[in-house]
Amino acid sequence: MVNQIKTICGYCGTGCGLIVEVENNIINKIRGDKEAPVNKGQTCVKGAFAFEYVHSKNRLTTPLIRKQGVLVESSWEEALTLIGENLQKIKEKWMPNAISMFACARSTNESNYITQKFMRAVIGSNNIDGCNRT
Amino acid sequence: MGSNTTEAHPIIANRMKKAAKQGLKIIVIDPRKTDMAKISHRHLPIEVGSDIALINSIIHVILREKLYDQKWVAHHTDNVRELAIQVEAFTPEYAEAITGISAEDIVATAREYATASRGMIAYTLGITEHHCGVNNVLDIANLALLSGHIGKEGTGIMPLRGQNNVQGAGDMGCLPNMLTGAVSISNDHYRNRFENYWGVEIPSNIGDTQTRTFEKMENGEIKALFVIGENPLVADVHLNHTRKLFDKLELLVVQDIFLTETAKVADVVLPAKSWGEVEGTYINTDRRVQRVRKAVDAHPSTKEDWEILCDLSNIMGYEMKYSNSKEIWDEIRLLAWEQYGGISYERLEACYSIHYPCPSEDHPGTKVLHEHFHQDANSNSEKRKFVPVTYTPPIEQPDKDFPFILTTGRRYESYNTHTQTRYYASGIKIKQKEETVDIHPNDADRLNIEDGEMVEVSSRRGNLQVKAKITEQVAPGLVFMSFHWIEVPTNVLTINEYDPISGTAEFKACAVAIKRL
Numbered sequence: 001m002v003n004q005i006k007t008i009c010g011y012c013g014t015g016c017g018l019i020v021e022v023e024n025n026i027i028n029k030i031r032g033d034k035e036a037p038v039n040k041g042q043t044c045v046k047g048a049f050a051f052e053y054v055h056s057k058n059r060l061t062t063p064l065i066r067k068q069g070v071l072v073e074s075s076w077e078e079a080l081t082l083i084g085e086n087l088q089k090i091k092e093k094w095m096p097n098a099i100s101m102f103a104c105a106r107s108t109n110e111s112n113y114i115t116q117k118f119m120r121a122v123i124g125s126n127n128i129d130g131c132n133r134t
Numbered sequence: 135m136g137s138n139t140t141e142a143h144p145i146i147a148n149r150m151k152k153a154a155k156q157g158l159k160i161i162v163i164d165p166r167k168t169d170m171a172k173i174s175h176r177h178l179p180i181e182v183g184s185d186i187a188l189i190n191s192i193i194h195v196i197l198r199e200k201l202y203d204q205k206w207v208a209h210h211t212d213n214v215r216e217l218a219i220q221v222e223a224f225t226p227e228y229a230e231a232i233t234g235i236s237a238e239d240i241v242a243t244a245r246e247y248a249t250a251s252r253g254m255i256a257y258t259l260g261i262t263e264h265h266c267g268v269n270n271v272l273d274i275a276n277l278a279l280l281s282g283h284i285g286k287e288g289t290g291i292m293p294l295r296g297q298n299n300v301q302g303a304g305d306m307g308c309l310p311n312m313l314t315g316a317v318s319i320s321n322d323h324y325r326n327r328f329e330n331y332w333g334v335e336i337p338s339n340i341g342d343t344q345t346r347t348f349e350k351m352e353n354g355e356i357k358a359l360f361v362i363g364e365n366p367l368v369a370d371v372h373l374n375h376t377r378k379l380f381d382k383l384e385l386l387v388v389q390d391i392f393l394t395e396t397a398k399v400a401d402v403v404l405p406a407k408s409w410g411e412v413e414g415t416y417i418n419t420d421r422r423v424q425r426v427r428k429a430v431d432a433h434p435s436t437k438e439d440w441e442i443l444c445d446l447s448n449i450m451g452y453e454m455k456y457s458n459s460k461e462i463w464d465e466i467r468l469l470a471w472e473q474y475g476g477i478s479y480e481r482l483e484a485c486y487s488i489h490y491p492c493p494s495e496d497h498p499g500t501k502v503l504h505e506h507f508h509q510d511a512n513s514n515s516e517k518r519k520f521v522p523v524t525y526t527p528p529i530e531q532p533d534k535d536f537p538f539i540l541t542t543g544r545r546y547e548s549y550n551t552h553t554q555t556r557y558y559a560s561g562i563k564i565k566q567k568e569e570t571v572d573i574h575p576n577d578a579d580r581l582n583i584e585d586g587e588m589v590e591v592s593s594r595r596g597n598l599q600v601k602a603k604i605t606e607q608v609a610p611g612l613v614f615m616s617f618h619w620i621e622v623p624t625n626v627l628t629i630n631e632y633d634p635i636s637g638t639a640e641f642k643a644c645a646v647a648i649k650r651l
Contacts, residue, residue: 005429008416010409011549013295014145015418017486020410020429027410027429037487038418044144045547045562051410052557054430059391060405061433071393071403076435076445079402084449086385090357096337100347100356103308104363104439105300108414108426110462111439112299112306113314114454115362118443121334122452126310126319126341127356130303131364133344133638 006033009047010106014038016047027051087123096124103130135185135274136260136642140169141546143258143294146419150256159250161243163188164260165541166614167607178243179609182541183264183528183643184233188240189273190221190525191229193280195244197221202248202280210279210507212517217276220522232525248281252288259296259543263641267633269523276520285507295419296544298409302417305473305490306466310341315470331469334452344370345637351379358385362439363406365551367396371639372630373623374596389442392553395620406439407432414459415482421500422487423477528643529631536593536645538577538613540627543642548618555618569622570603571648572614578604583650591615593646596626602648613646 002023009016017036021029030048034041053059063079064071074082090098101123103115119128139147151173154160162174163185171177180188196202197218207214226237233240247253255278261270274291283289295301307314313336317324320338329336342350344366350356359380370376380386380399388400391408411432415423437445440462444454456462460479467474476492477499488499506515532539547564549555558564571591573583583589585604590597591613600615600622608614617624629644 003429005427006425007410007427007429008298008418008424010298010426012143013297013300013419014143015298015416015420015422015424015487016145017424022429025430035486038422039145042145042148046549046555047145049559049562050547050549050555050557052559053391053554054408054410056392056557058393059408059433060393060397060403060436062405062435064393064400064403066401071398071400076437079404080442080446080449083385083387083402084446087358088450090384094357097341098355098357099360100342100350100358101360102344102347102362102364102366103303105297105303106363106409107299107303107439108412108459109299109302109306109417109423109466110414110459111362111412111443112303112308113462113466114440114443114456116307116314117332117454118447120307120328120336121332122447122450124334124337126337126339127347128308128341129310129344129347130300130308131297131344131366131369132300132304132309133636 002028009043011046011050016043018043018047027054091123097127099123099125100127101129103128105130105132135163135255135257137256137258137294138164138166138168138170138260138543139256139258139294142296142544144546146256146294159246161246165609165612176239176243178233178235178239181232181234182539182612183266184525185261185264185270186266186273186523186525187224187229187232188235189270189277190224190523191226191233191240192244192247193217193273193277194221194224195226195241196248196280199245201245203282206282207280210515210518211520213520214280217280217520217522220524224525247277247283250283252286253281253283254289254292255283256292256294258294260642262293262636262638264638264643265529265631265633265640266523266526267638268635269526272521273523276522279518279520282507285502285504287502290503292420298418299416301419301421302415305417310343314466315473317470328469331465343637345632345639348376348379351382354382357383358387359383360387360389361396361400362389363391365394365396365553367399368394368551368620368623368625369617371625371628371641372595373625375630389439394551394553404442405433405436406442407436411436412438412459415463417490418487421489423474423482423490424487425479425482529640530594530629530643530645532611532645536647538611538646538648540591540593540613540615540644540646541642542615542617542624542628545616545618548616550618551620552618568601569615569619569624570601572603572605572608573648574606574608574610574612575604576610577613578602581648581650583648588651590649590651591627591646593627593629593644595629598622598624598626599651613648
C-alpha cells in the first residue's frame, strides 16, 4: 500500500510543500504539493530526487565511542553517561563557558528549542550558535 | 544582489522569472553571469566585494537628484544628513573605478529603484560572506529606507535563507545573544520569564559565536564542543587550520545521520533521525511556520535530536520530559507567545502555513512587517536611524604570486558538504558530478588550459588539484568553486578573515594561483 505524506522540503529555506509517497517504509517518490502556498506543486531537483540518503546503508545506526584512538560501537546508555560525566567534569573544573554547542539549521524548531534549553538550563552557558554564519 | 537564485533557490527563481515575463524588472548584481543575469532587465557584473561602493553611489544619486520622498524620510528618520556626508565621495564615476560598473548603469539603476512604485531587494551569501558582511546589509537597509521601499507588499529586504530551518533555529534561540522569540538575552524581564518556567538561572552575558568558539579552541579556553548535524571541518574556511583546532578539545561530541568528516574525529558520535523520520515545524525564508511530518519509521536505535538531549539532560540531573514534538511546540508558544502563541499544530493542519508574529489563535499572522511606516503619517513616529558605512576592499587582493580572485558558492544539484546529495534516486541525470574550477576562456587561453584538464589551485593557505571548467559565467581574473566535494576541499584555500560583528568568514574573496599540472 502506498502512503502519501504531506511535509516540507528539508533542503533550502524556500519551504516548498512536498508529497512523499511511501511503500513498505521506503520513500518511492516525492512530488510538489499543489496546495502548498510557496511552490504550488513545483519542486527542484534536490527536493524531488535527492532523498535516498534517508535509506542509505551508510546511515549511523548506533552510538560510537573512541577507545584507544578508534571509534567503536556502544550502547546509548554508555555513550550518554560518558558525555554527561565529561561535561559535568569540564563544567566544574573550567566553568560552563568552557563548553560550546553548534545547533542544526536542518533540524526542527522543536529540536532547536530543546538544544538551546539544554545549553542554557543544563550547562548554564549561552555558547550556542549555528551555521547561520556560513 | 549576490544571489545565484536559479541554483540555490530554484523555486524562488521560477517565481521571479514568471514575474519578469509579466513585466517585473529584475536587476541582477553579481560578479558572475548567472542564469538570473540572462533573464534580467540589467546585469551589473560587480567586482567581488565592492558592494558598498555601489550602494553608496546609488544612494548618492538618489540624494543628488532628490529621487526620494523628503517629507516621508524627514518624518521617519533623523540623520539623513549623516548618510549624505558618508556617500558624498561616492559619485558614479568614483564608484565605477571600484566596482567596474559604468557610471551610466549606476545612475540608471538608482533612478529605476528609487522611482519604482514598489521595489524589493533580495540577497544571499554574496552579500554576507565578506569581512564587511554586516556593513553590506546595513547599506542595503539604508537604501531601502531612503527609498521608502519598506512596510508594503512587494517591497522590503528579503535575505534568501540557505537551509530549511536556519530561520527557525535562530528564532528558537540557537544564537549566543537571543532567547526563543528573538529577544535579547540581556533583557531581564524576558529572561526572567524563561528562568521562572525552566526553574534555573540563565546567564545574562552574550555567549560565543562559532567564530569565537574556534578562536577559544585555539587558545584552549573551550574544552568541549557538541556539534549537531553540521560538518564544520569541511564547511568552514581554512580547513587545515580547523582540523588542528579539533585535536585540542577534551571532548568532541557529534550528533548526525552520517559519519561526516567532523564525526570521524569526534570522541563520541550519536546517531540521529533525519528529515522524513521526524515530526515538527520549520520556519522558511519569509517567516512561514509549516508542519514537517514523519514519512517513514527510522532505524530503532536512532533517536530524534530533542530526544537525545532530553535523555542527556536527565542523566545530568535536570529533568526534561516530553512525549512528542507538539508538547515542545506548545511550550514555545507559551513562552514566546508574542511570535508563536496563535500558531497551533491544529491551525497548521487547516491552513498550511502561518507567518509569525501571530500572538493569538484569532490573529491571522503577519505577512508584511513594518507596515507602521505607512500608517502613522500624522502621528509622532519613532525616528529610525540610517547607519552610514564606507567601502573596504576584500582583505586579500590578487597580486603577482596569486593573480586570481577565488569566489565560492553552491551548485544546483548539490547541497553543502554533500553528505545527503551523494544519494540521488537512480536514473536521475546529474550535470555536475564533481568539483571544477570555473575559469574564463581568456584566462584559460593565456594559461594554455583546456576544458576538463586537471590544474593546481593554490592560495597562501593550501592547495588542491581540480578539473578546469571553461565558462563565460565568470569574468576574466575571477574563478569560482563550490565546497560540495570532500575530494576537492575548497576550504583549504579560503581565508580566515571574519566580519567583526557577525563572525561570518570571507568565503567570497581570496587570492589564488592556477597552474597546469
